[in-house]
Structure formats: structure tokens, C-alpha cells
Amino acid sequence: MKKLLVVLLFVPLVALAQINKQCPQFTVNGTPQYQAQPGDQELCKSNYAIIHRCGVKAPVAVFEHLSPAMINSTNKRHDDFRPDPAVTPQCQAQLSDFAGQPYDRGHMAPAGNFTHTPQAMSESFFLSNMVAQVPNNNRGIWKQLETWERFWVLKGGDFYIISGGIFAPGYKTIGNGVGVPTHLYKIIIDKNTKIVTAYLMPNAPLPVEDLPKYQSTVTAVEQATGMKFNLGQ
Numbered sequence: 001m002k003k004l005l006v007v008l009l010f011v012p013l014v015a016l017a018q019i020n021k022q023c024p025q026f027t028v029n030g031t032p033q034y035q036a037q038p039g040d041q042e043l044c045k046s047n048y049a050i051i052h053r054c055g056v057k058a059p060v061a062v063f064e065h066l067s068p069a070m071i072n073s074t075n076k077r078h079d080d081f082r083p084d085p086a087v088t089p090q091c092q093a094q095l096s097d098f099a100g101q102p103y104d105r106g107h108m109a110p111a112g113n114f115t116h117t118p119q120a121m122s123e124s125f126f127l128s129n130m131v132a133q134v135p136n137n138n139r140g141i142w143k144q145l146e147t148w149e150r151f152w153v154l155k156g157g158d159f160y161i162i163s164g165g166i167f168a169p170g171y172k173t174i175g176n177g178v179g180v181p182t183h184l185y186k187i188i189i190d191k192n193t194k195i196v197t198a199y200l201m202p203n204a205p206l207p208v209e210d211l212p213k214y215q216s217t218v219t220a221v222e223q224a225t226g227m228k229f230n231l232g233q
Helices: 002-015 018-022 118-123 135-154 208-214 218-225
Strands: 041-044 049-053 058-066 104-107 130-133 159-166 172-174 178-180 183-190 196-202
Touching: 018 041, 058 130, 058 135, 104 135, 130 135, 130 178, 135 159, 135 183, 135 196, 135 208, 159 218, 183 218, 196 208, 196 218
Parallel strands: none
Antiparallel strands: 041 049, 049 058, 058 159, 104 130, 159 183, 172 178, 183 196
């Protein structure tokens, strides 16, 4: 019986190795160290990867490698919000979960970073890439941060980016158990200079001009997420 318990305890960690095996190109040095929870999944898409948490039906980390070729295109945004068929059914967020709720379906890997192909654009609208985000945050300060990413990439940058929701104790839920993150984070790693910039902010209405106030450290994000990022620092 003791041997069986030991094996069961390690099953979630052994099962969560898909990003390192199938799409390591979206990370700097592989996925972060973290304690998997029942139902968690690692998912690979054509241009990004996800650690999806079943308990909140939302991503806790989304990984991108953003280069000029991915956004220097005339392809326009085409909204295609839908559940992710790769997510276990009982862990899927549904469109109905957001209906009538005071939250946006907030991209973690933004559609604006995937204008190079129709497939990449479409995949960005999987709900596995979305968190329940306060509209003023999603359309304001968070959008400004995403715009900044693309501006510097088009100036010659080459970034690895990690974004996600943080679900601190007492977080709210909407619909059929979709968690509303208490905070959001983003880590930007410049491939060329190795400079790392981190942001950590509440999921709340925030003035766009206050974006510099929410620049943080990787250590602070690690403490808030419970993840240990492998950034080679």
C-alpha cells in the first residue's frame, strides 16, 4: 500500500512533461518547477504553450517566443473564441461561463502577437489562453504592455514571454467554476541582451500611466505564483 501511495503522489509530476518534450522552443530553459494539481495539463500550440490549471479552468503560465516575423504581417484580427478541445472536458472553460459576467476573456498570449498566419491567430482564441480579466485592465494597462512588447520586437527585439493569472486565496469564480485571477503577471526575457523585465499587477482597473509602478522582479513573481522559473540568471 505504501508503494502504491508513493507512485500515485508522483503521477501528476511525471505526466506534466509535454512542453519540454513537444514544444521547448517557447521557453528559455524549459518549463518552471511547480507543484502540479489534479487535472493540470501542459498544452502545445503552433506558436505558444500553456500550463492549464483544471481547478480554475484557466492558464497559470503561457509561453511565447516573439520575433519580428510573427507580427510583421497584414493579417488582421479575427475573433474566434472557443473552448480548447485539448483540455479535459471537466476542466474546460466554456463561452457560457463568461456570458453576462463583468469580465473580459483576456488573452495571455495576445492575438496581436500572431498575425503571421491564420492558424496562429485562430489558436490564440482558445479559452485555455484566457483569464477572466477586468475590462479596464485588459483594454488599458495590459493592452499597453502588450503593445510595448510588439513595438520593441519590431525595433529588432527577440523576446521570450511568460504570462499568467495568479489565484490567491479568496479568488472569485464565474460560470461553472472559472476562476477570476486576483493578479496577473508577465515576464519578458530579451534573447539577445538577456535582460529580464517582470510585471505583477492586481486584476483591477488601473491607470495606463501607472504601468511603471507595476514593474517587479522575477523573485516576486515566483513567490506569488509558487513557480520557479528557469531563466538562467
